[in-house]
Amino acid sequence: MSGPRYDTGFAVFESPVVSAATAIKLGIDAGKTHCFLGAKFYSDAAGETPATPTGGTIAVDIQTLNSSPAYEPPPVSTIDASNPATLSWAANTDSVRATPSGVAGAAYWRILVTCNWT
Numbered sequence: 001m002s003g004p005r006y007d008t009g010f011a012v013f014e015s016p017v018v019s020a021a022t023a024i025k026l027g028i029d030a031g032k033t034h035c036f037l038g039a040k041f042y043s044d045a046a047g048e049t050p051a052t053p054t055g056g057t058i059a060v061d062i063q064t065l066n067s068s069p070a071y072e073p074p075p076v077s078t079i080d081a082s083n084p085a086t087l088s089w090a091a092n093t094d095s096v097r098a099t100p101s102g103v104a105g106a107a108y109w110r111i112l113v114t115c116n117w118t
Contacts, residue, residue: 010116017047017110020056020103024111030065030094032115037096038086039079041106056081056103063095071097081106 011032015024020041028035039058043051058079061071074089081103098111 009118010114013113013115015098015110015112017042017045017108020053020100020106020109023097023099024109025095025097026111026113027095028093028113029115030092032117033092034088034090034118035062035093035096035113035115036086036088037098037111037113039081039084039098040110040112041081041084041103042108042110043106045108047108047110051106051108053081053103054105057101058084058103059099059101060087061097061099062089062091062093063097065092065094068094071095 011029013026013028015026041051041053043049058081060077062074063071076087096113
């Protein structure tokens with residue numbers, strides 16, 4: 001796992017590559033209120049060979065400064081693993097939890113979260 005990267009006004013957070021059956025919990029910067037989450041899938045544990053899942057979903061929950069220690073779903077909280085899309089929300093978020101279900105066609109995955117102030 002790499003630490004957060006701060007570029008011009010935004011931060012990038014990446015989880016480690018884990019088994020496609022493993023949930024991911026990732027701490028992020030609650031000071032940046034506009035957040036985007038994407039899932040990346042791989043056929044190898046090193047995360048070097050991209051894979052396209054043929055099915056499954058990713059359920060996303062967030063922990064905000066207002067909801068901590070509980071998690072809550074963002075406005076759109078599910079990613080179709082076979083047709084991944086970026087989820088976005090606006091909240092002071094300090095943790096993200098992504099839980100895969102029935103992912104087929106990819107053995108490993110990770111999440112990438114970017115956050116900014118606008």
